[in-house]
Amino acid sequence: MAGQEFADLPVQIVGLQKDDIESRKAELKFQKSLQAFGQIHRDIIEARAVVKTSLLEKDRRRYEVQVFIKLPKEQLDFAEEGWSIEEVFERIGEKIKRLMTKPRDKPSHRRHPSRMEMETARFAE
Secondary structure (H helix, E strand, O other): OHHHHHHOOOEEEEOOOOOOHHHHHHHHHHHHHHHHHHHHOOOOOEEEEEEEEEEOHHHOEEEEEEEEEEOOOOEEEEEEEEOOHHHHHHHHHHHHHHHHHOOOOOOOOOOOOOHHHHHHHHHHO
8 A cells, every 4th residue: 555655656857867777776766765755754745856967088977966855844855966876866865764764853962951051950949
């Protein structure tokens, strides 16, 4: 059933070569990451990756990928770049995974009470 829900999810990958095996692997990694993300955030409205390829000397390609994920209350967008499209999407998958494990409404570190808060608490006792 979860697979069927995911099938309805509008996932777009723009600018990826269709006939390349590495591009196909990258596409599958992105879809797999979004599928896992969709297990936690079932309300994904849209997910899109835009791939820009720069052809440099000696047929070397540089990939820049912009990812956009739209949820009802927030929009997530981040970028990643590198020499291998597969590695770029691997790092994007890691970022998506990090979004699943860290609650976005909680700070990334523990906030220590200020000196004034500590003094007030001490004298309140």
